[in-house]
Amino acid sequence: MSENKDKNDSRRDFISKGLKLGLLTAIGGAAVAKSLESEEMVELMDTDGNLIQVPVTKIEEHSSLKGDDYNPREGFPNKKFVMVIDLARCKNAKQCIKSCNKNHFVTGDNAWIKVYKMQDNEESSPYWMPNLCQHCDKPACVKVCPVDATFKRRDGIVLIDNERCIGCRFCMAACPYSVRVFNWSEPEQGEMTEVTMTMEHGDQMDHNAGYTPDYAGFPSVRGTVDKCDFCPHMIDQKLLPHCVSACPNGVYFFGDLYEDTVTNGDETFQLSKLLKDNAGYRLMEDLGTAPSVYYLPPKDRQVDFEDGLKNYTEFESVEKTKES
Amino acid sequence: MKSFEELTNDLAPRKFGLYGKLWIGFLVVIILAAVYAYYLQATKGLEITGMRDYALWGIYISNFVFFVAISLVGSLVTAILRLSGVKWATPLTRISEIIAVAAIIMGGLTIIIDMGRPERIYNLFLHGRLQSPIVWDVIVISTYLVISLLLLYFPLLPDLQILRRKFKDNKKLSKWYGKFSLNWDGNYYQRSIYKWSIRTLSVLIIPVAFGIHTVTAWLFATTYRPGWDSSNFGPYFIAGAFVAGAGGVISLMYVLRRTHNLKDYITDFHFDKMGKLLVLLCLIYLYFNVNEYLVPAYKTTEKEAAHLNALFFGEEALLFWTVIIGGLILPVIFLLFKRMRKPFPLFIIGLVVVIGAWWKRFIIVTPTLLHPFLPIQGVPESWHHYRPTHLEWLITWGTLAGAMLIVTLLVRYVPIIPIHETAEENNIIEPRNTDNNEK
Numbered sequence: 001m002s003e004n005k006d007k008n009d010s011r012r013d014f015i016s017k018g019l020k021l022g023l024l025t026a027i028g029g030a031a032v033a034k035s036l037e038s039e040e041m042v043e044l045m046d047t048d049g050n051l052i053q054v055p056v057t058k059i060e061e062h063s064s065l066k067g068d069d070y071n072p073r074e075g076f077p078n079k080k081f082v083m084v085i086d087l088a089r090c091k092n093a094k095q096c097i098k099s100c101n102k103n104h105f106v107t108g109d110n111a112w113i114k115v116y117k118m119q120d121n122e123e124s125s126p127y128w129m130p131n132l133c134q135h136c137d138k139p140a141c142v143k144v145c146p147v148d149a150t151f152k153r154r155d156g157i158v159l160i161d162n163e164r165c166i167g168c169r170f171c172m173a174a175c176p177y178s179v180r181v182f183n184w185s186e187p188e189q190g191e192m193t194e195v196t197m198t199m200e201h202g203d204q205m206d207h208n209a210g211y212t213p214d215y216a217g218f219p220s221v222r223g224t225v226d227k228c229d230f231c232p233h234m235i236d237q238k239l240l241p242h243c244v245s246a247c248p249n250g251v252y253f254f255g256d257l258y259e260d261t262v263t264n265g266d267e268t269f270q271l272s273k274l275l276k277d278n279a280g281y282r283l284m285e286d287l288g289t290a291p292s293v294y295y296l297p298p299k300d301r302q303v304d305f306e307d308g309l310k311n312y313t314e315f316e317s318v319e320k321t322k323e324s
Numbered sequence: 325m326k327s328f329e330e331l332t333n334d335l336a337p338r339k340f341g342l343y344g345k346l347w348i349g350f351l352v353v354i355i356l357a358a359v360y361a362y363y364l365q366a367t368k369g370l371e372i373t374g375m376r377d378y379a380l381w382g383i384y385i386s387n388f389v390f391f392v393a394i395s396l397v398g399s400l401v402t403a404i405l406r407l408s409g410v411k412w413a414t415p416l417t418r419i420s421e422i423i424a425v426a427a428i429i430m431g432g433l434t435i436i437i438d439m440g441r442p443e444r445i446y447n448l449f450l451h452g453r454l455q456s457p458i459v460w461d462v463i464v465i466s467t468y469l470v471i472s473l474l475l476l477y478f479p480l481l482p483d484l485q486i487l488r489r490k491f492k493d494n495k496k497l498s499k500w501y502g503k504f505s506l507n508w509d510g511n512y513y514q515r516s517i518y519k520w521s522i523r524t525l526s527v528l529i530i531p532v533a534f535g536i537h538t539v540t541a542w543l544f545a546t547t548y549r550p551g552w553d554s555s556n557f558g559p560y561f562i563a564g565a566f567v568a569g570a571g572g573v574i575s576l577m578y579v580l581r582r583t584h585n586l587k588d589y590i591t592d593f594h595f596d597k598m599g600k601l602l603v604l605l606c607l608i609y610l611y612f613n614v615n616e617y618l619v620p621a622y623k624t625t626e627k628e629a630a631h632l633n634a635l636f637f638g639e640e641a642l643l644f645w646t647v648i649i650g651g652l653i654l655p656v657i658f659l660l661f662k663r664m665r666k667p668f669p670l671f672i673i674g675l676v677v678v679i680g681a682w683w684k685r686f687i688i689v690t691p692t693l694l695h696p697f698l699p700i701q702g703v704p705e706s707w708h709h710y711r712p713t714h715l716e717w718l719i720t721w722g723t724l725a726g727a728m729l730i731v732t733l734l735v736r737y738v739p740i741i742p743i744h745e746t747a748e749e750n751n752i753i754e755p756r757n758t759d760n761n762e763k
Contacts, residue, residue, distance in 0.1 A: 109376075109703055109704050109707070110376075110377045110703050111702060114701060114702040115702075116699055116702075117699075117701065118699070140547070140548065143456070144456050144457060144458070144546065144547075145456060146448055146452060146456040146458035146459050146462075147447040147448060147450075147451040147452065147453065148451045149447075149451075164444070164447055164451060165440070165444075166440070166444045166448070167370075167439050167440015167442075167444075168438070168440070168458060169381065169440070170456070170457075170543070172377065173380060173544075173547050173549070173693065174546070174547045174548070176548045176549070176696075176697045177697070177698060178377075178378070178696045178697070178698050178700075181377050182370075182376075182377055182380065183369070183440070184369055184370050184371040184373075184375070185369045185371035186368070186369060221441075222440070223369055223370065223439075223440025223441040224440060224441060225440075313702065314702070315702070315703065315704050315705045316702065316703075317701075317703065
């Protein structure tokens with residue numbers, strides 16, 4: 001109920017203020033600008049795909065997606081992030097895993113993204129299925145967390161405040177997608193890594209300074225839970241999440257539900273049409289978790305399943321670096 | 325019929341003998357070793373355990389469930405039997421209340437041991453969220469602890485006064501008994517409050533006891549996982565809890581009867597009754613087990629099948645069948661024979677039932693976690709199984725030893741059999757005014 005209301009509210013907000021320019025260039029590729037003579041008007045496309053005229057003066061430029069009163073527990077205003085994973089394109093190249101591990105400094109034995117070798121039954125063909133946090137709209141993990149350490153934001157992202165997490169692991173038991181990982185030991189992200197992290201992302205990375213849960217999971221904290229964070233730090237820089245941009249086969253599409261567009265960096269699609277045309281589905285729909293990640297079935301394959309086998313490591317998802 | 329003096333002589337707590345001291349030393353050694361193991365865990369993290377991202381809960385959690393389960397016996401014997409007017413259970417009320425208190429304290433501690441960041445436990449109060457079953461558990465367990473303590477303490481008041489008089493030569497001990505007896509002198513007013521409080525607590529503790537174990541069951545049943553996703557889980561856990569508790573009381577009453585020479589108070593009759601009660605409880609629990617396993621086994625949905633196969637025929641089969649047959653079915657069959665309800669054989673059976681009950685919790689917790697919805701891939705081979713480490717076992721043993729130490733210390737200072745109630749029920753009159761030299 002309240003979820004729907006929020007959605008409607010923010011939609012109305014969106015239109016009434018005039019569609020803001022300066023959306024993610026990659027994500028919001030639907031905006032078409034055109035000047036008029038007298039009162040300068042701009043033609044923009046609204047969420048239903050209609051072209052509307054908006055006076056230029058009503059348009060504000062936003063340098064950051066965060067807005068003025070940004071709250072890490074509320075998220076980016078007027079956004080609802082979604083991901084589409086096209087199984088027809090995945091051949092287990094594992095560049096997503098590599099990039100995610102590297103950029104989130106994943107040092108344990110369980111990566112945040114994994115590519116599963118799947119076969120639904122003996123008759124149907126096998127396929128590769130990337131699996132990451134589904135950022136559910138009705139997240140079981142959030143429901144059971146006793147201290148509100150893991151939380152759902154208005155922009156759809158589920159994050160973890162690892163300064164608050166008490167390490168009870170109930171969220172891991174509750175998650176049907178097995179995407180949560182635990183820091184069983186001191187995460188050895190290394191001193192240099194810490195410096196790099198602070199240099200790249202500023203004080204938010206420093207647990208002693210201005211840490212916010214926006215940067216979920218890094219630096220990791222012993223005895224707390226980590227998982228895929230949908231890369232809010234990349235979104236903020238108007239960039240795509242690491243897995244999306246790293247994938248050589250364009251498997252991952254990322255975008256905003258309100259704008260109804262998703263992109264993998266090269267191609268941009270209208271989300272609703274893409275899902276309709278390809279019979280997109282979500283994992284374990286019957287559980288009612290309402291994930292934000294959609295899958296397109298592995299039909300009309302553009303890749304050979306066998307190609308992925310050489311990359312397949314049943315017992316490893318985080319490459320061990322050879323440093324001492 | 326014994327005189328009051330004989331009665332107090334028989335039932336008053338006494339100093340430990342050599343075996344008592346050795347036993348305490350043994351427990352303390354285990355506890356100290358466990359404290360050291362926990363120190364390692366606190367500094368290095370939970371990596372010292374056999375738990376990993378799939379087997380994310382292990383023997384700490386199953387041990388916690390065991391403690392909560394066995395603590396329910398306090399409500400069974402002291403409340404349910406008391407309220408239903410079962411007079412023979414009077415000598416067993418204190419034993420079960422002692423078990424309840426010891427188990428629930430160690431249960432609470434065990435859940436903290438399992439936490440990744442135990443020092444942040446205050447977050448439960450700062451940021452606690454009512455929709456989390458863990459918060460429900462915290463609320464009901466602390467309530468249960470308080471009621472159990474009161475239900476142990478209130479019936480003790482007259483006994484403590486009796487002990488104050490009895491140990492009047494030992495000034496210090498006598499003074500403490502006097503203090504804790506809250507100036508009990510058995511006047512009409514005190515007696516009516518006393519009776520009323522015990523009755524109220526006995527009524528109160530039943531829903532709270534059902535509450536703690538139902539909520540503990542819900543920690544599992546509120547998830548989607550095959551093997552836990554069951555509406556049967558609350559009553560199933562409660563039925564199992566009474567089995568564990570009855571086994572615990574039987575074992576402890578045998579030991580105390582030997583060490584404290586209580587043959588006149590805990591008689592063969594009590595063992596016979598408890599044996600029959602255990603049969604009933606085992607049968608009820610078996611009934612819930614049939615529901616719990618056979619219905620999903622009939623349907624064999626893909627996910628349930630994977631889990632049940634591991635239990636029935638696979639990796640966990642040996643443990644599963646040992647527990648079901650050895651810990652439930654065989655005890656029922658044996659206990660049908662009168663000879664087996666004699667103290668010693670019943671003691672052995674009670675012990676087996678308790679050990680079976682411990683492992684039953686293990687079977688409920690971990691195998692489910694190892695059969696998630698999505699395949700286990702991309703993690704080390706060892707993560708596909710759960711093998712508790714030595715340190716993990718040591719810490720778990722430490723908690724069990726802790727519970728036994730609490731029992732032992734309580735037995736040292738409070739009468740195992742309620743003196744006052746026994747005297748009343750047998751119409752033994754306490755000689756009045758033997759001393760009134762205090763105050």
